[in-house]
Amino acid sequence: QKEVEQDPGPLSVPEGAIVSLNCTYSNSAFQYFMWYRQYSRKGPELLMYTYSSGNKEDGRFTAQVDKSSKYISLFIRDSQPSDSATYLCAMIGGTSYGKLTFGQGTILTVHP
Amino acid sequence: KAGVTQTPRYLIKTRGQQVTLSCSPISGHRSVSWYQQTPGQGLQFLFEYFSETQRNKGNFPGRFSGRQFSNSRSEMNVSTLELGDSALYLCASSVGLAGAVDTQYFGPGTRLTVL
Numbered sequence: 001q002k003e004v005e006q007d008p009g010p011l012s013v014p015e016g017a018i019v020s021l022n023c024t025y026s027n028s029a030f031q032y033f034m035w036y037r038q039y040s041r042k043g044p045e046l047l048m049y050t051y052s053s054g055n056k057e058d059g060r061f062t063a064q065v066d067k068s069s070k071y072i073s074l075f076i077r078d079s080q081p082s083d084s085a086t087y088l089c090a091m092i093g094g095t096s097y098g099k100l101t102f103g104q105g106t107i108l109t110v111h112p
Numbered sequence: 113k114a115g116v117t118q119t120p121r122y123l124i125k126t127r128g129q130q131v132t133l134s135c136s137p138i139s140g141h142r143s144v145s146w147y148q149q150t151p152g153q154g155l156q157f158l159f160e161y162f163s164e165t166q167r168n169k170g171n172f173p174g175r176f177s178g179r180q181f182s183n184s185r186s187e188m189n190v191s192t193l194e195l196g197d198s199a200l201y202l203c204a205s206s207v208g209l210a211g212a213v214d215t216q217y218f219g220p221g222t223r224l225t226v227l
Contacts, residue, residue, distance in 0.1 A: 036218075043116070043202050043218030044155075088155065097167040098145035098160025098206070100216060105154060 003027045006089055006103025015112050019076040023089035023103045026070065030091040030101070033065050035074045038086045038105070047087075048074070079110045114139065116205050116219035124225045130191040133222045137184050137205030144186035145216060146178060149200040161186055162208045190224075198226045 036044035157170040161180035204216035
């Protein structure tokens with residue numbers, strides 16, 4: 001069983017829709033949670049990071065963490081065609097150097 | 113500020129050969145992490161270097177090695193290439209703190225194809 005599970009999709013939604021992306025994890029040592037976005041032929045870019053249970057909002061993006069259920073989510077409001085990309089959740093322990101553990105990635109397509 | 117750069121961007125090798133990939137971190141960053149990305153396994157951590165020392169290592173065979181220079185630039189080497197080594201190799205740089213406050217910034221990757 002993988003430490004981090006993420007539904008690979010693909011997910012196809014119309015422009016303006018609310019998108020929900022989710023990951024579950026099994027390692028209780030994970031303390032910090034991130035969402036990366038990766039466009040085709042590019043490296044991942046950090047969207048958001050959180051370290052406590054609850055919600056964190058940044059523009060159209062909301063990251064949600066539930067440590068008791070070992071479940072994290074990313075919500076995208078008013079989705080745009082430019083949001084079409086692969087979304088990766090990532091996690092790291094508090095004392096781990098450099099070692100991000102990633103989910104498989106969810107391919108999202110927002111069509112006009 | 114310039115981002116993370118990786119060279120070369122594309123590489124084609126044959127089985128049994130070895131390959132060296134290079135990564136230049138963001139100015140001021142002292143930590144470099146390497147990842148392998150494949151369709152089947154996703155992004156997997158290879159190793160992390162800080163001030164020329166390997167501080168963390170993933171579950172890859174000894175054919176995968178790396179090093180870091182005094183200017184924080186890093187190289188990774190794969191010896192005796194196998195078909196399964198075909199992947200996108202990504203490096204990420206960060207300040208070098210433990211935990212996620214140490215944001216990692218990724219380069220564009222080197223696409224390695226082994227024939």
